[in-house]
Amino acid sequence: ISLNSFFLQSKFGKNYEADEDLKRRDLYAQSIARIEEHNLKFEKGEVTYKMGINHLADRTPEEMGNLCGSRQPP
Numbered sequence: 001i002s003l004n005s006f007f008l009q010s011k012f013g014k015n016y017e018a019d020e021d022l023k024r025r026d027l028y029a030q031s032i033a034r035i036e037e038h039n040l041k042f043e044k045g046e047v048t049y050k051m052g053i054n055h056l057a058d059r060t061p062e063e064m065g066n067l068c069g070s071r072q073p074p
Contacts (some may be wrong), residue, residue, distance in 0.1 A: 021041065024058040031057040 016024050035051045042050045056064065 014055075027060060028058045 012024065014024070035053065038047065038051045041047045055065075059067070
């Protein structure tokens with residue numbers, strides 16, 4: 001079990017089948033990279049807020065759009 005999988009399971013109670021787990025770990029790693037890049041900008045004073053990991057870090061952009069009410073093109 002990878003560190004990312006362990007974190008998602010222990011912190012957020014998420015548990016996926018093997019194929020889905022690989023996809024979710026990749027999404028989670030992308031989120032971490034995006035958050036770290038943003039937080040570097042925060043430390044330089046380029047943005048006014050800091051970001052962190054939450055229970056949505058392993059979601060696709062489409063899933064996030066559905067959660068936030070964005071409309072998908074027909």
